[in-house]
Amino acid sequence: MVVTFERTLIVMPAFNEEASVADVVTEVFAALPGVGCLVVDDGSTDATVAEATAAGAIVARLPFNLGVGGAMRLGFRYAMDHGFDNVVQIDSDGQHDPGNVPALLEGLASADLVIGARFAGQGDYEVRGPRRWAMRVLAVILSRTTGTKLTDTTSGLKASGPRAVRLFSVTYPAEYLGDTIEALVIGARAGLVIRQLPASMRPRAGGTPSHNPFKAALYLGRAILALGFALVRPTTVEEGGHP
Amino acid sequence: MSPITYIFGIAAALGILLVVVEMLRRGRLRERHAIWWIVAGVLALVIGVFPTVLDWAAGLLGITLPTNLVFFVSIAVLFLVCIQNSAELTKLENKTRTLAEEVTLLSLRLDQLEPKPHSGPLAPPAEQRSVI
Ligand SMILES: Nc1nc2c(ncn2[C@@H]2O[C@H](COP(=O)(O)OP(=O)(O)O)[C@@H](O)[C@H]2O)c(=O)[nH]1
Numbered sequence: 001m002v003v004t005f006e007r008t009l010i011v012m013p014a015f016n017e018e019a020s021v022a023d024v025v026t027e028v029f030a031a032l033p034g035v036g037c038l039v040v041d042d043g044s045t046d047a048t049v050a051e052a053t054a055a056g057a058i059v060a061r062l063p064f065n066l067g068v069g070g071a072m073r074l075g076f077r078y079a080m081d082h083g084f085d086n087v088v089q090i091d092s093d094g095q096h097d098p099g100n101v102p103a104l105l106e107g108l109a110s111a112d113l114v115i116g117a118r119f120a121g122q123g124d125y126e127v128r129g130p131r132r133w134a135m136r137v138l139a140v141i142l143s144r145t146t147g148t149k150l151t152d153t154t155s156g157l158k159a160s161g162p163r164a165v166r167l168f169s170v171t172y173p174a175e176y177l178g179d180t181i182e183a184l185v186i187g188a189r190a191g192l193v194i195r196q197l198p199a200s201m202r203p204r205a206g207g208t209p210s211h212n213p214f215k216a217a218l219y220l221g222r223a224i225l226a227l228g229f230a231l232v233r234p235t236t237v238e239e240g241g242h243p
Numbered sequence: 244m245s246p247i248t249y250i251f252g253i254a255a256a257l258g259i260l261l262v263v264v265e266m267l268r269r270g271r272l273r274e275r276h277a278i279w280w281i282v283a284g285v286l287a288l289v290i291g292v293f294p295t296v297l298d299w300a301a302g303l304l305g306i307t308l309p310t311n312l313v314f315f316v317s318i319a320v321l322f323l324v325c326i327q328n329s330a331e332l333t334k335l336e337n338k339t340r341t342l343a344e345e346v347t348l349l350s351l352r353l354d355q356l357e358p359k360p361h362s363g364p365l366a367p368p369a370e371q372r373s374v375i
């Protein structure tokens with residue numbers, strides 16, 4: 001299948017990523033000619049906006065920090081408003097290789113949501129300790145919920161097809177970890193076909209990760225909690241959400 | 244019960260009601276948020292004026308020490324008010340989030356329609372951002 005990039009929007013959530021965002025944008029345009037590239041700046045206090053703009057991305061500036069979930073919902077809404085069929089989330093820290101995107105887009109031919117998974121064979125990405133255990137537990141439970149084998153449920157690298165874009169432009173959650181765990185639950189419950197493909201992961205190109213080792217233990221508890229609530233939540237659209 | 248205690252009880256209840264009603268009157272409080280405070284004030288007033296009501300209610304529920312009933316009801320009211328506040332806060336956060344997205348999309352559109360350098364949507368000074 002020939003993949004066309006014109007109807008695809010790359011959405012890059014960015015929070016204080018001046019060191020890497022420009023390189024990622026450049027790389028996106030080089031690897032995926034014709035693609036739309038939206039950087040969602042989330043109240044960064046550094047030069048993220050200037051860097052991303054200079055690199056040629058469309059830059060949306062949220063007035064204050066909403067978290068990755070809020071930034072992504074904005075991206076999905078932008079995609080809806082501007083006629084993009086697919087949305088691919090790529091982190092601005094350089095950890096995701098845009099070279100994986102064509103494979104993910106091809107995956108969308110038979111799925112609504114394709115996750116680029118870090119432990120599925122490619123690359124040399126490694127996490128340790130509580131965070132790894134949390135990921136394991138989440139993978140087992142979410143595999144059942146989504147009816148497909150998932151090994152990396154907290155990957156930010158995700159491609160959404162038209163059905164997923166429509167759904168997520170209204171319901172993408174802003175809770176902590178909502179952008180990964182709860183989004184999968186919402187997708188699965190709405191009947192989206194979810195798949196996982198292997199993707200290579202790289203070390204951060206610069207800046208600091210938002211998770212530090214101290215938060216790792218907390219992460220386990222909050223991840224399980226987030227999953228628990230996502231699973232028991234009624235499927236109505238949240239009040240105050242976009243109609 | 245000494246007359247002083249009796250009067251103190253009534254005065255305290257009237258005080259609560261006075262504050263709530265005055266805030267409602269001035270539009271500083273909406274009815275839906277005041278409801279539990281009014282319930283608490285009226286209860287306190289009834290018990291202040293007729294202390295035997297408390298003994299009777301405690302006896303009805305099998306509570307030996309009537310003051311325990313007072314504590315129980317007070318805590319229950321505070322609990323309800325807190326829960327209501329948290330729920331209200333969540334709703335407001337959702338609305339704020341939607342508005343923030345809306346503003347950002349509009350400002351992006353404006354930028355594209357009339358390109359000119361400006362500092363972004365309602366960009367507050369950096370030090371204020373973390374407050375929200
Ligand atoms: N919009 C937004 N993006 C964020 C925020 N925190 C982190 N990010 C972005 O999300 C991506 C992943 O963040 P990172 O700290 O690398 O998380 P990790 O890769 O899961 O360890 C990067 O592109 C960050 O710039 C935030 O509060 N808001």
Ligand SMILES: [Mg+2]
Nearest residue numbers: 091093095209
């Ligand atoms: Mg990262």
